Every structure is written in structure tokens, then in C-alpha cells.
Amino acid sequence: MKKIKIGLLGFGTVGQGVWKILNSNMDEIISKCGYEIEIKKILVKDINKKRCVDVPKEILTTNSDDIFYDEEIKIIVELIGGAHPAKEYIIKAAECKKHIVTANKLVVASFADEIFKAVNENNVMIYYEASVGGGIPIIKGINESLTANKIKEITGIVNGTTNYILTKMTDEGLEFEEALKQAQNLGYAEADPTSDVEGFDAVYKLAIMASLSFNTSVDINSIYREGIGRIKAVDIEYAKRFGYVIKLLAIAKEEDNLELRVHPAMVEKNHPIANVGDSFNAIFIKGNAVGDLLLCGRGAGDLPTGSAVVSDIISIIRNNFDVPYNFNYEVNSSKMPIKQSKEFISKYYIRLDVKDQAGVLGQIANIFGQHNISILSVTQDVFAEHKVNLVFVTHDAKYGNIVDSLEKIKTLNSVNGIENVIRIYEFN
Amino acid sequence: MKKIKIGLLGFGTVGQGVWKILNSNMDEIISKCGYEIEIKKILVKDINKKRCVDVPKEILTTNSDDIFYDEEIKIIVELIGGAHPAKEYIIKAAECKKHIVTANKLVVASFADEIFKAVNENNVMIYYEASVGGGIPIIKGINESLTANKIKEITGIVNGTTNYILTKMTDEGLEFEEALKQAQNLGYAEADPTSDVEGFDAVYKLAIMASLSFNTSVDINSIYREGIGRIKAVDIEYAKRFGYVIKLLAIAKEEDNLELRVHPAMVEKNHPIANVGDSFNAIFIKGNAVGDLLLCGRGAGDLPTGSAVVSDIISIIRNNFDVPYNFNYEVNSSKMPIKQSKEFISKYYIRLDVKDQAGVLGQIANIFGQHNISILSVTQDVFAEHKVNLVFVTHDAKYGNIVDSLEKIKTLNSVNGIENVIRIYEFN
Ligand SMILES: NC(=O)c1ccc[n+]([C@@H]2O[C@H](COP(=O)([O-])OP(=O)(O)OC[C@H]3O[C@@H](n4cnc5c(N)ncnc54)[C@H](OP(=O)(O)O)[C@@H]3O)[C@@H](O)[C@H]2O)c1
Ligand SMILES: NC(=O)c1ccc[n+]([C@@H]2O[C@H](COP(=O)([O-])OP(=O)(O)OC[C@H]3O[C@@H](n4cnc5c(N)ncnc54)[C@H](OP(=O)(O)O)[C@@H]3O)[C@@H](O)[C@H]2O)c1
Numbered sequence: 001m002k003k004i005k006i007g008l009l010g011f012g013t014v015g016q017g018v019w020k021i022l023n024s025n026m027d028e029i030i031s032k033c034g035y036e037i038e039i040k041k042i043l044v045k046d047i048n049k050k051r052c053v054d055v056p057k058e059i060l061t062t063n064s065d066d067i068f069y070d071e072e073i074k075i076i077v078e079l080i081g082g083a084h085p086a087k088e089y090i091i092k093a094a095e096c097k098k099h100i101v102t103a104n105k106l107v108v109a110s111f112a113d114e115i116f117k118a119v120n121e122n123n124v125m126i127y128y129e130a131s132v133g134g135g136i137p138i139i140k141g142i143n144e145s146l147t148a149n150k151i152k153e154i155t156g157i158v159n160g161t162t163n164y165i166l167t168k169m170t171d172e173g174l175e176f177e178e179a180l181k182q183a184q185n186l187g188y189a190e191a192d193p194t195s196d197v198e199g200f201d202a203v204y205k206l207a208i209m210a211s212l213s214f215n216t217s218v219d220i221n222s223i224y225r226e227g228i229g230r231i232k233a234v235d236i237e238y239a240k241r242f243g244y245v246i247k248l249l250a251i252a253k254e255e256d257n258l259e260l261r262v263h264p265a266m267v268e269k270n271h272p273i274a275n276v277g278d279s280f281n282a283i284f285i286k287g288n289a290v291g292d293l294l295l296c297g298r299g300a301g302d303l304p305t306g307s308a309v310v311s312d313i314i315s316i317i318r319n320n321f322d323v324p325y326n327f328n329y330e331v332n333s334s335k336m337p338i339k340q341s342k343e344f345i346s347k348y349y350i351r352l353d354v355k356d357q358a359g360v361l362g363q364i365a366n367i368f369g370q371h372n373i374s375i376l377s378v379t380q381d382v383f384a385e386h387k388v389n390l391v392f393v394t395h396d397a398k399y400g401n402i403v404d405s406l407e408k409i410k411t412l413n414s415v416n417g418i419e420n421v422i423r424i425y426e427f428n
Numbered sequence: 429m430k431k432i433k434i435g436l437l438g439f440g441t442v443g444q445g446v447w448k449i450l451n452s453n454m455d456e457i458i459s460k461c462g463y464e465i466e467i468k469k470i471l472v473k474d475i476n477k478k479r480c481v482d483v484p485k486e487i488l489t490t491n492s493d494d495i496f497y498d499e500e501i502k503i504i505v506e507l508i509g510g511a512h513p514a515k516e517y518i519i520k521a522a523e524c525k526k527h528i529v530t531a532n533k534l535v536v537a538s539f540a541d542e543i544f545k546a547v548n549e550n551n552v553m554i555y556y557e558a559s560v561g562g563g564i565p566i567i568k569g570i571n572e573s574l575t576a577n578k579i580k581e582i583t584g585i586v587n588g589t590t591n592y593i594l595t596k597m598t599d600e601g602l603e604f605e606e607a608l609k610q611a612q613n614l615g616y617a618e619a620d621p622t623s624d625v626e627g628f629d630a631v632y633k634l635a636i637m638a639s640l641s642f643n644t645s646v647d648i649n650s651i652y653r654e655g656i657g658r659i660k661a662v663d664i665e666y667a668k669r670f671g672y673v674i675k676l677l678a679i680a681k682e683e684d685n686l687e688l689r690v691h692p693a694m695v696e697k698n699h700p701i702a703n704v705g706d707s708f709n710a711i712f713i714k715g716n717a718v719g720d721l722l723l724c725g726r727g728a729g730d731l732p733t734g735s736a737v738v739s740d741i742i743s744i745i746r747n748n749f750d751v752p753y754n755f756n757y758e759v760n761s762s763k764m765p766i767k768q769s770k771e772f773i774s775k776y777y778i779r780l781d782v783k784d785q786a787g788v789l790g791q792i793a794n795i796f797g798q799h800n801i802s803i804l805s806v807t808q809d810v811f812a813e814h815k816v817n818l819v820f821v822t823h824d825a826k827y828g829n830i831v832d833s834l835e836k837i838k839t840l841n842s843v844n845g846i847e848n849v850i851r852i853y854e855f856n
Contacts, residue, residue: 303716
């Protein structure tokens with residue numbers, strides 16, 4: 001049997017997932033690529049750390065040169081995470097003429113141009129299916145299956161932690177803090193949940209999907225971002241009443257210019273994406289030929305993510321890893337203009353805490369009217385003495401107008417506070 | 429700009445879809461493969477037929493040799509449909525050293541081994557993404573993205589016509605015949621709807637998916653098949669009451685041996701697949717690494733199907749169409765053993781028309797008991813004087829036992845008839 005040797009950088013959740021898959025599925029893998037895949041060396045920080053799999057000690061190393069300068073190693077798999085030294089390692093791997101597989105969304109989203117340049121110059125391949133949507137074949141989907149399309153939109157639930165939290169809140173009526181704690185206990189959320197909960201993780205993934213779909217370079221700092229920390233059980237209750245489910249969406253669509261945004265949104269409860277619960281991910285794509293496409297699956301975890309990593313390794317082998325690669329990764333110097341957040345148009349759910357007194361509804365409705373915002377429905381619930389939840393659902397409105405009107409509404413004597421503002425997202 | 433010339437066999441719905449996509453999306457296509465794609469010749473039956481697109485007359489021909497023996501044509505796209513001469517044309521294309529793209533599920537399902545042999549011997553490539561699920565990237569999904577997995581199950585809604593009919597019945601309470609007529613008026617169903625309605629189309633698609641997923645040769649005649657013609661509005665009503673939606677499922681799963689079946693089934697209304705309505709398709713895959721994956725999209729239509737065909741053409745170009753192809757298509761001489769239908773295990777919905785008299789429930793329950801079938805629920809509704817709908821939902825039971833027990837129940841004096849038997853399918 002022909003054999004190919006690879007090196008891993010990092011042996012955490014995903015690295016050990018790759019190890020497990022290579023151990024259990026080698027027959028299938030050989031039938032798919034004609035090679036046995038052997039992990040020759042693994043870079044870690046701490047050789048003596050206890051691992052979930054039995055790995056011979058001599059395979060582990062803390063010296064990256066053992067991998068970069070090993071002539072036998074053809075493919076390097078970066079599973080360290082974080083920006084540095086992951087980025088430098090990827091570029092060094094290219095310089096050492098090794099093909100690269102990575103699961104690192106932060107690095108691909110932040111340094112794509114630099115990395116693709118190094119990869120092109122050295123005639124090697126890079127694959128990064130695992131960086132978005134775990135085991136969901138979204139990168140190959142865009143790059144290899146939707147090639148006949150102008151892609152008009154790509155919108156998804158791309159963060160499993162927040163989807164788990166929102167599902168718990170929806171199914172069990174929990175508040176955010178309780179649901180987060182449960183997610184942490186189960187290992188779905190990290191001790192510092194900022195990257196997931198505040199939407200940064202989704203921003204990286206959106207940047208990768210959007211740059212491939214729209215063939216443009218996306219600056220992660222240009223992506224509008226809101227986390228889920230402000231969602232309350234009561235908002236979820238109202239969403240249900242109105243026929244919606246709240247999801248953290250990452251949205252990219254072309255309308256005049258490119259609209260990029262990550263924020264919680266109410267989606268119609270009958271849309272297939274609304275029923276993607278738990279820690280699952282789902283990505284919706286609209287192409288001008290294929291129409292609407294939806295891909296759902298496990299967005300994280302050792303085996304689903306490992307599945308994508310190993311299939312990338314197999315793709316490299318099938319593409320004939322021994323000859324210099326002749327495909328140019330697009331280095332996008334040009335950028336599509338990005339739509340300003342004040343131009344975002346959608347329906348809005350607006351929940352106010354107001355005093356129980358005559359005239360308040362009229363005052364507020366007037367202000368909305370002055371800002372070109374028309375109201376689809378108003379719901380009023382007394383939730384304590386003299387305190388009233390006043391919930392507006394608007395027709396399509398510009399975010400800039402929403403912000404301006406709320407600035408004024410906030411100053412009204414009868415208004416105790418703007419409790420929440422959540423977009424309603426309609427797939428169309 | 430480098431140019432590649434292709435020939436089409438057939439210029440109906442899909443052929444014209446391919447034409448439209450090449451016309452509207454050529455910039456995207458060039459950016460994806462570096463070549464302009466030109467349709468040099470198109471084989472049709474009737475040159476003078478009116479087409480939906482403006483095609484220069486000199487491109488059309490009724491002589492297939494104009495395509496097979498044109499040295500400039502590198503890729504032949506078979507879009508004629510039917511078994512013959514489509515199969516012979518595909519083999520002849522290979523012999524003429526042309527790469528092949530086809531959307532023909534009947535041919536791929538029926539003659540895969542013969543076709544792959546010809547393709548291997550002539551070092552050409554064949555792609556057939558459009559043969560299953562229209563624009564959904566299921567073939568590339570299995571062949572290129574899930575390569576690290578042992579696939580355990582692949583189950584889907586793969587026929588858009590029947591899904592449209594069942595959705596109409598569900599949403600509007602129509603009977604089958606009315607819904608079928610509407611589908612025919614809209615062009616979703618053919619004048620002779622047998623292939624769709626009786627499940628043959630789904631059988632072909634299941635054979636293709638199963639042979640790739642389980643690396644085995646599947647005889648289409650070994651696939652258990654039931655159509656949707658016996659589903660009544662009242663069954664859909666009961667399904668709703670019990671929390672289910674009825675779908676025509678194509679199921680392949682490995683459990684000891686290979687279980688292959690196409691039949692209507694009740695699925696839980698909260699499963700994402702239950703909300704895939706209209707003429708959409710959805711395919712669920714379970715891999716031992718990736719876990720659960722669901723792909724949904726348009727399973728038919730000129731542009732969605734054309735999207736898959738054109739992306740296959742692009743794949744051939746990217747794989748370097750000028751050099752002999754070195755990948756061997758698996759010709760499966762060995763077959764996995766197929767599970768007998770009497771061994772199929774599932775919950776069953778059984779609707780009986782019985783006389784309104786004492787003791788009938790006891791008699792029936794006894795017979796089920798004698799056949800090892802335990803009852804989950806019984807519902808009784810009087811629907812006319814002395815006529816009662818008696819609906820059983822069973823726990824998991826063997827189909828053989830269900831058949832045997834119904835044979836006996838049928839003979840009871842108090843039973844007017846077995847009205848319907850529908851499986852309840854649980855994704856797990
Ligand atoms: N976890 C998931 O489900 C998932 C899903 C999709 C994508 N990803 C991505 O996959 C990558 C890996 O994630 P993970 O969850 O596997 O991370 P992890 O569990 O934290 O593992 C990181 C590994 O890298 C090693 N490492 C870290 N810094 C290093 C350094 N400077 N030098 C040498 N070794 C170093 C660690 O060594 P020690 O073991 O010795 O500490 C550890 O083995 C990340 O980019 C992540 O975003 C993860
Ligand atoms: N329609 C869909 O949405 C769809 C979706 C997925 C897959 N498919 C598959 O795609 C294939 C094509 O389907 P379609 O709907 O495009 O079929 P179609 O509309 O019936 O078109 C068939 C074309 O083939 C030509 N043709 C038929 N027999 C011929 C022969 N013996 N010699 C020369 N030309 C012949 C016809 O010529 P004339 O025009 O002169 O009559 C016509 O242009 C089928 O295999 C089908 O299963 C279709």
C-alpha cells in the first residue's frame with residue numbers, strides 16, 4: 001500500500017478527532033484516495049499532557065522544525081488555533097513546500113491574502129473546509145459545486161454555541177445566563193464565551209464565506225456585529241407569539257453593494273432554518289441558477305470537524321500532491337463596497353418599557369411616523385403595576401431611521417427604557 | 429481567452445437551462461475554470477421545434493456523428509433522458525475519448541457498471557451531479573466531502589413532484605387526484621405521472637446514492653417500492669393529529685445488511701425534513717465522523733439542474749481535460765446483501781374501516797399481540813353511521829408481522845377493510 005506522511009500542528013479537540021478518524025476509517029480512506037495516511041509527527045505545547053487517545057510519545061514534539069524540515073512529510077495540518085503563531089506556521093509550511101490543511105477561521109478570515117500569496121508562490125495547495133460549519137461541506141460547496149452560479153446571498157447559523165443557548169432559551173424558557181452556564185457545563189461553550197456569544201466567531205466565518213461567494217476581499221472589521229447577550233426570555237416569548245424563532249444569523253448578500261452582518265434575528269418558525277436547533281449549524285445559499293439551497297449539520301466537535309479536515313487531506317492526495325500545483329488562489333486586491341449599517345432594511349421588533357398612562361402609544365407612533373417607519377403591529381402587556389411592555393413590529397425600515405427614532409422615543413417622559421430591538425429576517 | 433467546445437445531446441428543459449446559464453454567467457464561469465465554454469453542436473429530434481431560447485439553427489443537428497466525431501468537442505453532455513439511446517450514446521462518447529456529463533438517473537442507476545467500464549478503459553471522466561437532487565451537491569458531497577466517513581444512512585425526499593403533491597394535500601386538505609391535477613397544470617408532473625408517483629424516479633436516485641455511499645453495486649429491482657397514490661386526505665389529517673407530516677422517502681441504511689426502500693412515511697413535524705415543502709428535495713446523511721447532515725434545495729427545473737450540469741463541466745475542465753484521466757471509477761462486481769422487506773422494522777400507522785360493534789377492538793388487538801406487535805395508541809372516529817375509523821399506531825414492528833396480522837384482521841367479520849398502512853420513520 002502506498003503511504004503518505006503528514007504532520008499535525010496541535011493535538012487538542014480537532015487534532016485528536018483527526019487521529020480517531022484515521023484509526024477507525026482507514027479502509028474507506030484508502031478506497032477513496034489510494035493511499036494510507038500516516039501521522040508522522042505532532043507539534044504540541046506540552047508533551048506530557050494527558051490525551052484522550054493513545055499516542056506513542058515519540059510522535060509528539062515541541063519543536064516545529066521536526067515537522068517543517070522533515071522531507072517525508074507532504075502535508076501539514078494546522079490545528080493550533082488563534083492568530084499567532086498559527087499564521088506564521090501556515091506561511092512557513094508553504095515555504096517548505098508542504099500542502100496545508102487548516103481549521104482556523106480566525107487566520108483564514110484575517111490573513112487570507114497573505115496566506116494565498118505564499119501558497120501561490122510555492123505551488124502548494126491549501127484547504128480549510130473545517131474553518132466554517134465544521135463537517136458541513138460549505139467551502140467545497142461554494143468552490144466546486146456552485147461554480148455555475150452568481151451567488152446572491154449566503155446566510156447561516158454558523159455558531160453552534162449560541163444556537164445551543166438560544167435553543168435552550170426557546171425550549172425551556174431559560175434566561176441567557178442560565179442557558180450559557182448549561183452550555184459551559186456541557187463543554188459547548190468556553191470559559192470565556194466572548195468570541196461565540198458576541199458574534200466574533202460568526203464574523204470570521206461570514207468573512208470566509210462571503211469572500212469566496214462574492215469573489216472579494218472582506219475586512220472582518222467592516223462586518224456589522226451584535227451578540228446574543230441582550231436577548232431575554234421575554235423576547236423569545238414574544239417571538240413565539242408572533243410566529244418566529246430567534247437565531248444568531250450571519251448574513252451576506254449582494255444588493256447594489258455588499259451587505260454583511262451578524263446579529264440575532266427572528267425567523268419565521270416554518271422556515272427550515274428555524275428548526276435547526278441544538279448546536280447544529282445551517283447555511284442558506286441563493287444562487288441565480290441553483291435557487292435556494294440549505295446545508296445543515298454539526299458545526300463543531302472532534303469528529304465532525306475532523307471529518308472535514310481528513311476529507312481535505314484526501315482532496316490534496318487526489319489532486320496529485322507530488323506535482324507542483326497549478327491553480328492560483330484568488331488574491332483579491334479589490335474590495336466590493338460594503339453597505340453602511342444605517343442603510344440595512346428589515347422589519348424590526350422593538351420592545352419598550354413604558355408608563356401606564358394615556359397618550360403614550362400616540363406619542364411613540366408619531367415619532368415613528370416622522371421617521372418613515374410604519375407599524376405592522378402593536379402589543380401591550382401590563383407586567384407590573386404601572387409598568388407596561390409595549391412591543392412594536394414595524395414594516396421594512398432603515399436601521400438609521402430606527403436608531404434616530406429611538407433616540408427621540410427614549411427622551412419621552414412616559415418611556416422607562418428601550419428594552420430590546422431585534423431584526424426580523426425574511427428569506428426571499 | 430482560452431475556449432473549450434462542448435456538444436449537447438438533447439435540448440429540452442435541462443439543455444435549455446444549460447444554454448441560459450452559459451449565457452448569463454460566463455464571467456463567473458471563466459473566473460472559476462479559466463476557460464470560456466462554447467456549445468458547438470446540439471443533437472435534437474426535431475430541428476424545427478420551437479425553443480424557449482434563441483439558438484442559431486446551424487448549431488442544431490439530428491446526426492449524432494456531428495458531435496461524436498468532431499475533434500474540437502472535448503465534452504459531451506447527455507440530456508436526452510430515457511434508457512436508449514442515451515446509454516449507447518454515453519458509451520460511444522467514451523469510446524470517442526470525450527468526457528461526459530449526464531443528468532440521466534435512469535441510465536446511471538441501471539447501467540453504472542457498463543458505463544464506468546467504458547469510461548475507465550478510455551481514460552475519460554464522467555460526472556452526473558444532476559442525476560440526483562437537481563442542484564443539490566449530493567454526488568460531490570458523497571464523493572469529495574464525506575470521504576473520511578463510513579456512511580451509515582442516506583435518506584431523502586428526492587422526488588419534487590410527489591413532494592409538491594403531498595405538500596398541497598397537507599396545506600390545503602386536497603385529495604391526491606386533485607393535487608396531482610394541479611401539479612400537472614403547473615408543469616411539475618408529467619402527463620404520465622407513473623415514474624414519479626409510483627416511486628420509480630426515487631428508486632433510481634436511491635440506487636445511485638446508495639451505491640456511492642456504501643461502495644456497492646445496487647440492482648434497482650432489489651429496492652422495495654411503494655408510491656403515494658394510496659394516501660388519502662384523511663391519512664394526512666391523522667398524521668397532523670399525531671404530530672407528523674407525510675413524505676415520500678428514499679431510505680438506504682446499513683444495519684447488518686443494506687436496507688433499501690422507497691415509500692411514503694410519516695416524519696415528526698419538528699424534524700427539519702418535515703418542513704421541506706413544495707417541490708424541494710432534501711437529503712439526510714449520517715456519517716460515523718460527520719454525524720447528521722441535511723442538504724435541501726431544488727431537485728428539478730431548468731436552472732437548478734443546469735447549475736449541476738455546468739458545475740460538472742467546470743470540474744472536468746479543472747481536472748485538466750486534455751490529459752488522460754487517471755482515476756478509476758469503481759466498478760462494483762460485489763454486492764452487499766439486501767435486507768428483505770419482511771425484516772424492515774418501524775412504527776406503523778394502520779387505518780381500518782370497522783363496524784361499530786362491541787368487541788372489535790379486542791379482537792384486533794389480540795391478533796396484533798399474537799404477532800408480536802405492540803400498540804402505542806388507538807384512535808377511534810365515527811365517520812358515518814355504523815362505520816368507524818380505527819387507527820392504530822404500533823411500536824417498532826417487523827413488516828412481515830404486520831403483513832401476517834393484517835391478513836388475519838382482514839378476515840374478521842367486524843372489519844370492512846384495511847384502509848391504509850403507512851410507516852412512521854424516525855431519524856436517529
Ligand atoms: N473544537 C472544535 O469543535 C472546532 C471546530 C471547528 C474549527 N475549530 C478550529 O480548529 C482549531 C483547533 O481547535 P481545537 O478545539 O482543537 O483547539 P484546542 O483543543 O485548544 O487544541 C489546540 C492544540 O494546539 C496546541 N498548541 C497551541 N498553541 C501552540 C503552540 N504555540 N505551539 C505548539 N502547540 C500549540 C495545544 O497543545 P497542548 O495540547 O500541548 O496544549 C493543543 O494540542 C482552531 O483554529 C479552532 O478554531 C475547532
Ligand atoms: N427536467 C428536469 O427538471 C430534470 C431534473 C433532473 C434531471 N433531469 C434529467 O435530465 C434529462 C433531460 O431531461 P429534460 O427534462 O431536459 O428532457 P426533455 O425536456 O424531454 O428533453 C429531451 C431532449 O432530448 C431530445 N431527444 C430525445 N430523444 C432523442 C433522440 N433519440 N435523439 C436525439 N434527440 C433526442 C429532444 O429533442 P427535441 O427537443 O427535438 O424533441 C429534447 O430536446 C433526463 O435524463 C432527466 O431525467 C431532468
